[in-house]
Amino acid sequence: MIIICPSCKRQHKIDETRLSDKVKAAKCIYCGHKFPIPRQQDGPAQVQDLEAKTDRKTRRIAVSLSKGGVGKTTTAVNLAAGLALAGYKVLLVDTDTQGQAAYMLGVKPKAGLTELMTGEVIPQDCMVEARERLSLLAGGKSLAGVKRLIARKDFRSEMMLTEALSPFDSHFDFVILDTSPGWDVLTINVLFYVKEVLTPVSLEVMAIQGLLEFCRSLASVQTYHKDLSLRYVVPTFMDKRVKQSEEILSQLESHFNSRLCPPVRYNVRLSEAPGHGQTIYEYAPGSPGAKDYRELVRKVCGNDKLWR
C-alpha cells in the first residue's frame, strides 16, 4: 500500500501484511507529521482526504535588520522553536550565508534553501525536521550562488523566493525567516515574500540609527508590496544597569507603541545555548532568556494565557 503524507506529500510504501491492526497512525520520516493510516475498509474518500491540501492561514514573518549582531538569529530560532512548542507547525528558513540556524538547533542538514531555489533537490528533501513541529530550511555559504542567480534574472527576480517556497508554505502555521545583516537581493526577496517584519534592535545608539535606516529601506519595498508591515520591534540586550538602555527603550516606546515587544534581557545563557545545539527552552528553561522569548511567543501568537 502506498500512503501519502498529508503534510509534505511524500509517498511511503507500507507492507500491510506486517502492519498490526492496533497501529492506527504513522509518522512521516521526512517531515515528522503524524497522520492516520488509511485502511482498505476506509475506502477512497479517506485517502482522498489525506491528499487534500492543508488549508492553513500561514503567517510569514521576517526577522530582519540590516545591522549585524543585534540578535536576529537568536530571535528567529527561539521564536520558531517557541511557536512549535506552543503547538503550531513552523517552518524556519535561514536565508543567511552564515548558516547559523542549523548550528543553533544542533542539526546538519544535507540540503537546504540553496537546493530548493536551484531545484537540485525536490522541496520535501530540502527540509529537515529539527524538532517536533519545527522544520528547517537551512542556509549556508552556498546561498552566495543563489544571490548571483537572483541578480542574473531580469524579470520578477524579487519573487524567486516566493515561487520557491510556494509548494509547501501553506502547510505551516508560521514561516519564520532569519535574514543576513546588510541589504541584498535575498533580503529583498524575503521582504516580498512576507507580510510581517519583526525587527530585533539592540539597545544602543548605533542600533537605533540602523533601525531608522532600515525603516527607510522597508518603505521602498512597501511602495511595491503594500501588505508589508513592520509588526514587531523587539529590544534586545536589555541591561537595566546601563542607563542608556532605559532611555533608548522609552524612545522606542513613544515611536512604536503597541508594536514594541517586551525586551529580551542580556542573558549569558542565550549565548551559551547554540554551543550545545539547543534552544533556550532546552538549555536553560528557567533562565531570563527563556522567559523573555516565551513572552515574545505570547505576543506574536496573540495568546496572553499561553504557558501561564
Ligand SMILES: Nc1ncnc2c1ncn2[C@@H]1O[C@H](COP(=O)(O)OP(=O)(O)OP(=O)(O)O)[C@@H](O)[C@H]1O
Ligand atoms: N539577549 C542576549 N544576551 C546575550 N547574548 C545574546 C543575546 N542575544 C544574542 N546573543 C548573542 O549575541 C551574538 C549575536 O547574536 P545573533 O547571532 O543572534 O545576532 P544576529 O543579528 O543574527 O547577527 P548577524 O547580523 O551576524 O546575523 C551571538 O553570539 C548570540 O549568542
Ligand SMILES: [Mg+2]
Ligand atoms: Mg544572524
